[in-house]
Amino acid sequence: DAKTTQPPSMDCAEGRAANLPCNHSTISGNEYVYWYRQIHSQGPQYIIHGLKNNETNEMASLIITEDRKSSTLILPHATLRDTAVYYCIVRVGYNFNKFYFGSGTKLNVKP
Amino acid sequence: DAGVIQSPRHEVTEMGQEVTLRCKPISGHDYLFWYRQTMMRGLELLIYFNNNVPIDDSGMPEDRFSAKMPNASFSTLKIQPSEPRDSAVYFCASRPGTSGNHNEQFFGPGTRLTVL
Numbered sequence: 001d002a003k004t005t006q007p008p009s010m011d012c013a014e015g016r017a018a019n020l021p022c023n024h025s026t027i028s029g030n031e032y033v034y035w036y037r038q039i040h041s042q043g044p045q046y047i048i049h050g051l052k053n054n055e056t057n058e059m060a061s062l063i064i065t066e067d068r069k070s071s072t073l074i075l076p077h078a079t080l081r082d083t084a085v086y087y088c089i090v091r092v093g094y095n096f097n098k099f100y101f102g103s104g105t106k107l108n109v110k111p
Numbered sequence: 112d113a114g115v116i117q118s119p120r121h122e123v124t125e126m127g128q129e130v131t132l133r134c135k136p137i138s139g140h141d142y143l144f145w146y147r148q149t150m151m152r153g154l155e156l157l158i159y160f161n162n163n164v165p166i167d168d169s170g171m172p173e174d175r176f177s178a179k180m181p182n183a184s185f186s187t188l189k190i191q192p193s194e195p196r197d198s199a200v201y202f203c204a205s206r207p208g209t210s211g212n213h214n215e216q217f218f219g220p221g222t223r224l225t226v227l
Contacts, residue, residue: 032214034214041221042218042220042221043115043202043204043218043219043220043221044154044202044204044216044218045218046214046215046216046217049214087154097142097144097159097166097167098156098159098167099156099216101153101154101155102153103153104153
């Protein structure tokens with residue numbers, strides 16, 4: 001099963017871009033990369049997912065390296081409400097439903 | 112849409128007691144998931160259902176844990192007897208089947224369980 005490695009914490013100034021890295025060097029060819037976040041005391045919230053190409057939605061952008069061994073989640077203009085734990089997840093094998101969440105990155109957005 | 116609903120939000124019980132956690136998934140969602148979150152082990156998938164049928168319960172820690180989904184709008188996670196090491200936040204999540212964004216799981220607010 002592909003696992004992920006993320007820095008335990010990062011700081012970001014409000015209004016600046018937050019770039020959250022993730023290593024997934026053992027990812028298989030058909031495994032997607034998902035990003036979720038968990039604001040304190042709430043359930044996790046889906047952000048974005050991708051396979052090979054870069055993806056963008058209203059919340060964030062996902063940049064996946066060509067060899068797919070790492071990715072970066074970008075929050076273009078971080079706000080205080082973006083303070084949360086961000087999980088980079090790879091889908092376990094071909095099972096659409098099983099995620100390994102790991103320990104995530106605590107993003108602290110500061111005024 | 113009310114989202115995934117869980118009850119109770121907080122539960123404090125004594126060791127040896129039976130605990131039942133409840134979940135109402137989002138209407139129309141075909142999949143339902145139960146997760147457990149602790150400081151030591153993080154967020155773990157316990158079991159998931161598809162169309163009310165348990166598909167994978169390999170994450171259920173032991174026989175003291177059981178989960179049911181009697182209909183499309185209700186699921187329970189039961190612990191009997193409970194132990195202090197079961198103290199955790201238990202999340203329920205649901206997602207659509209083949210329609211909609213089948214990649215996104217919608218999580219409930221969680222139930223914080225404390226076993227004394």
